[in-house]
Amino acid sequence: MTEATKSLRAGTGTMRPGPASLPAVSLKLWQAAKFVGGIALTILCLMALTFFIGRVMPADPALHIVGQDADQETYRMVYERLGLDQPIIVQFWRYLVQLASGDFGVALLTGRPVIDDIARVFPATIELATFSIIFGAGIGIPLGVVAAVNKGKWIDHLVRLISLTGHSIPIFWLGMMGLVVFYGWLGWLGGPGEVDVFYNDMVESRTGMLLIDSLIAGEMDVFWNAVSHIILPASVLGYSSMAYISRMTRSFMLAQLNQEYLITARVKGLSESNVIWRHVFRNIRVQLVTIVALTYGSLLEGAVLVEKVFAWPGFGQYLTNNLLFGDMNAIMLCVTLVGIIFIGLNILSDALYRVFDPRTRT
């Protein structure tokens, strides 16, 4: 995100107090255009790459539609109707033209508008990721603080071991084990899926997020059932993100703990926990929020495996299924969407890096 950071910095540079002169404004405009153009170019290249990969793939959506026993004429007709007989470059161009006219296309296999599909599956993933991050940050940050305060002690090592285990455990394996134990043996939690299936359709979909929708509708049965279903996948996903959050928290804390103002505070007679929670923690909270935001994005990645294990009707599963069947319209929009989210996060991380790295701060 070089262009991005450069322009970001340039942007702040021009924001001096005083009346903005005309050249400064046009420079800003130029920078902004360059910034947006850079992102657009990245996304376009990403789309081209995705399209190319998708077409090289030995998946055949036409055969999937007509079935393996169909005669050649029928197969050919569908193949051509999907435009698969055209050269890749022509297909890509057609896609772009269609996109430019505001049409995101229909999923080749199910014939539904891709945008509707995504509007349906995305909230489910957001819901899962939100629960996961509450888990990951809620446990990871306190652990990180504890580890920093006790740097080098056994408790530091213990925290390190616990959090790095979360980062080293095969997430699908942990999910399967969790299902067997908490759903199969103990029966404490709900099984695969967002909710027990007969609760489906009991709540009108407003946000697409079942927990919120059921609360709005006042259907507490559905709500608690959905809660019992989300705990396991969210903990599994959250555990993997906890490692990163607690390690970063520890790092930020250590940087603060050496600062002089703390000595002053201690000399003033403030209690140690007071010092840590009132002063140190306050100073690192912006950094922590940023880290949590970044982790939130990375949960999309873990969701691919977790959603498969838990039959979660989310974005990760939608993307993998379509990838395996070569449904390009669906894949393209998914990848573009993920691309935009990730590029946004990268810009954020670059900005963070500039702001917080003492060596690059001017």
Place this chain on the structure above:
Amino acid sequence: METRSRTIVSALAGSLALSLLCGAPSASLAKTPADQIVLGFSMLNILTMDPGAMNGAEMEYIANMYDYLIETDPTDKSKILPGLATSWTVSDDRQTLTFKLRDGIKFQSGNPLTAEDVVWSFRRILQLNLGQATFWKSFGFTADNVTQLVTAPDPLTVEIKLPAPTDPQLMLYNLTMGGAVAVDRKLVAQHEKDGDRGAAWLKTNSAGSGAFKLQNWQPNNTLVLERNADYWRGAPKMRRVIYRHLPESQAQRLAIERGDIDIAMTMNATDIGALKDNKNVQIESTVMGTVYYLGASMKDPKFADKRVRLALRHLVDYDGINNTLMPYYGIKHLRPIQKKAMGSLPDPDYKLDVPKAKQLLAEAGYPNGFKTTLRVLSDAPFPSVAAAMQSTMAQAGIDAQILMGNGEQVYGAMRKREFELIIGLGGGGSDPHPHSNLRSQIFNPDNSDEAKMSAFQGWRAAFHSPELNKDIETALLERDPEKQKSMYEDIQRKVEDVVPALQPFSQVVITNVVAKDVQGYRFHPGYTTRFRDVAKAR
């Protein structure tokens, strides 16, 4: 030190409180409601709700949302039962089928169901020219001639003229499955776009006269059918039939053990076997008409040699595979024509015989065997069957590298004639007529690459026997049932001698695990399982 540990305690308390909050009250585990049936299975192949466009996997929903003219008995699929038609006759020249419809049937929309609707629906299949058209085209129907051949002389009569001589019984069977249902023409017309005959709308909506209607379908998540209280046969007992996407076999097993689903449809043998002694479920197996086969491409000069194919025949441990790997998936069956069909013969005595295979390979010029590839689906039971065949072939020096893939990759390669060995599933037999199996496995009207007869497995494997082609055609037209039967027996003996490209080793079995309190559920060997009579004993 003291203050420090207080910090730790408060931090840990925070974590603990949070995890408690997350894990607090788990809702009481509910069982499935008494008036709904919940099924767990893999929905990956469910693409459309349009009877004319589906490719097979969707047939069960179609059979519940729509009605066929005639149906087959799930306990004996050669027996034809009335559906929309109360009676049907075959003309003396065996070229015209006439169906008399039941009077007073209404679609779910309230529109009356007439012969015009049926005719429009049948024509629509050919005009759409999707998966279901293949059936009709095989009889010689085309989008052009169907308007003359399928007609409605009066509102309660449907007349089907066959474009070419055939066994009318075969046509009757084909009308009991696939897309041959009555679609609500007037309702569809309201949703037609750009002359698509409702193709876009019917993908996600139902317009039938069946016992259930489509309430909600989310691909790869859930599909909900709701009862049609005005159903002409009487209202179904179940209020809803719910399908849930549970691709993992273990998840289905846990769910049925915990009572979260009533019927598990796509479980692996290991998980089914583990439920054998579970008192709350019953395991129900249904023998289908399709077969598992080992196929060899005769485009490959090695397999074009009859001695090599004969060697392959002796390199499969038929009993071992069927006894240890195929329970719940298949039962031993080594002939093209399915069990119980007309002319079906007992299995020939093929055995794993490595020395004989080695000798045959040596005679064919491969004393040290050869390298080849073996394509299989990555779903059970294929990988373990492939591993077993790989190891027996290796004993004769055939080094077969296993290539796994999904349906499009495995059968896609076969359809393009780009394979060496394949373990496949298919070979006709969705209806009980022996012609269905022979046509799919043996018949090959034109062996040239350009002909692209990719619906025929015979063509895919480049197996071409003009003599057998002729025998199959003659047997189909034979009017005397006894003679026809013996002709089919002769064909199978001939097949044994010529060593075809496809060697069946097992006939397909579908095994479902059903909760004990489910009554009246009978899986249909033609994939048209109906829920109109299913109830729960609670």
Place this chain on the structure above:
Amino acid sequence: MTHGVSQGSGTMTRARGGKGAVMLGRLGAALRHFLGNPLATLGLAVILLLVLVAIFAPWIATHDPITQNLANALKPPSAANWFGTDELGRDIYSRIIYGSRVTLYIVALVTVVVGPIGLAVGVVAGYFGGLTDGILMRITDIFLSVPGLVLTLAFVAALGPGLGNAVIAIALTSWPPIARLARAETLMIRSADYIAAVQLQGASSLRVITRHVVPMCILSVIVRLTLNMATIILTAAGLGFLGLGAQPPTPEWGVMTSTGREYMLDHWWLVTMPGLAILLVSLSFNLFGDGLRDILDPRNE
């Protein structure tokens, strides 16, 4: 992991160092520091053990990892089969022992490919700046704008399943973070006074890069690669789980877990053993890498 910030923290690890003797002194101090971290030492020990196991697999294993024995299928752990047997009667202990070779093969191959590529791209982009930087970083950004697993999945789907293709796909998606790290390091080094001095003496760009820039970034790149190894192991296992990784009968741990899950409800050892193996090894790489990062982090001093 989010690419952006872990790269950032990697960069933060290395102090703007001097050269030669200072470096050596630092290294000694670092070693002492490292050995003072029991977990990192443990991680290193396990990694060394893994290498030994892989080398001496034929002597350590008790059975052939490939040969099937259907009569002995699905037997629980016993004196004859320490970790039990799988669905085809193969000894799980021996398969895990041989599987260490596959794991090391994947990790080593990906690292050997990714390290130089990432380093080269990053250093060149950072050193020359301008258009070169723009183009190279644009490519890097494209790869970074999708989650690694999703892109790996797409590449494997395009290339076809298999161990070799999995390695290629993982390598294709794991060089960009390295490149970004190397670039960030280079940007900082480039502005150092001694670089300007060398340039004034008339040294060629190639010489400046290989003699002065690369040695300065290599340490943080190595730390990053070490931390990457755990991710590689998990990605390979994830691909195996989705049926796109190594193909049977290769004793790869991810595939063993994936095929074993069919039996997990009744025969726990089929998934548990390879799952634990993956956990142990990837945890060791993480502990080792984390320890390395710690000693190189200026804030720990």
